[in-house]
Amino acid sequence: MAECAGSTLPRRQLGKHLRNGREAVGLTLADVGALMEWSISTVQRLEVGKTGRIRLVDVEALCRIYEFSDEFTEVLKGLACQAAGQSWWHEYGDLIPEHFDVFVDLESSAHALTWYELELVPGIVQTPAYASALIRAGYPAEPAGEHDRRVKLRMRRQTLITRSNVPVQIDITLRESVLRGVVGGPRVMAGQLRHLADLSTRPNVTVRILPFAAGFPMGVAMGPFVIIEPRKTTRRQPPEPTVVYVESYTGDLYLEKPVAVARYAQAHQKLRQVALDDERSRALLRRVAKEYGT
Incomplete structure (x- = not known):
């Protein structure tokens, strides 16, 4: 019988989706326990990511009970089979289907997102035209x-920032190269930079620019990263850890060891200290937007 043992973040993600599925069809822990011939505590441990072993046949059975699609069932089976350990590497096209965006799944339940980018505007604050240009470049035959x-x-993700009920806190540090790297042409860039400047006036959004003049404050070339701080959970659910997301061309790395998370948090603080403050960053965004508009 196929089994998958160990794991941290993917195990909790699996448990979250199974809990949501159970609640969506109106079943209690006892109901599912009876159907699976499990104790209530076994169902509960699976939903909070504390199960010692996860059998794929059990995941498939639960997906049938919760009326999940075949496609989503494959996603959950992939989550169940992710490797054990404190760091989770998700390679595109491996166990989890490529269409399922693990980062967006984590982002949707975040309390705060801390970004450092040096080439592109983060997806969650892109304009439709900027996003369209990037997607067209990535999928030219689509x-x-x-x-x-x-x-x-991609645009739907921005409701996390603009919703009236507990919007996500966003702290973005952009290297000046993001402003100078042209995506979609001058008009698209002008609109994108004005959009960033406007968003930065919201109380839950901070956008700071790291100017070229700041050099390399870490002494090394830092790649892009996102620190994902989860919302507080209820008493019934264990607290979720803060996760660092590091993207590459062939896959994504999710770090949750406290030491690794602390190093990235310290790096962001150092980058932020030498970045322009909020007002000067906003002024630079608007000034470069005008340059593109002329």
Whole structure:
């Protein structure tokens, strides 16, 4: 019988989706225990990511009970089979289907997101035109309908920032190269930079620019990263750890060891200290936007 042992973050993600599925069909822990011939505590441990072993046949059975699609069932089976350890490498096209964006899944339940980018505007604050240009470059042969769907999905993420009920706290530090690297042409860049400047006036959004003149304050070339701080959980659920997301061309790395998270938090603080303050960053965004508009 296929089994998957160990794991931390993917195990908790699996448990979250199974709990949501159970609640969506109106079943209690006892109901599921009876259907699976498990104790209530076994169901509960699985939902909070504390199960010692996860059998794929059990995941498949739960997915049938919760009426999950075949596609989503494959996602959850992939989560169940991710390797053990404190760091989780998700390679594109491996156990988890490529269409399932693990980062967006984590982002949707975050309390705060701390970003450092040196080439591109983060997806969660992109304009439709900027996002469209990047998606078209990445998927040049894609049908128009699928292209539009990808753009709409990316725009939907911005409701995390703009919603009236407990919006996500966003702290973004952008290297000045993000402002100078042209995506989609001058008009698109002008609109994108104005959008960033406007968003930075919101109380839950901070955008700071690290100017070229700041050099390399870490003494090394830092790649992009995101620190994902989770929302507080209820008493029934164990607290989620802060996670650092590091993206590469071939896959994503999720770090949750406290030492690793602390190093990235310290790096962000150092970068932020030498970045322009909020007002000067906003002024630079608007000034460069005007340059593109002329």
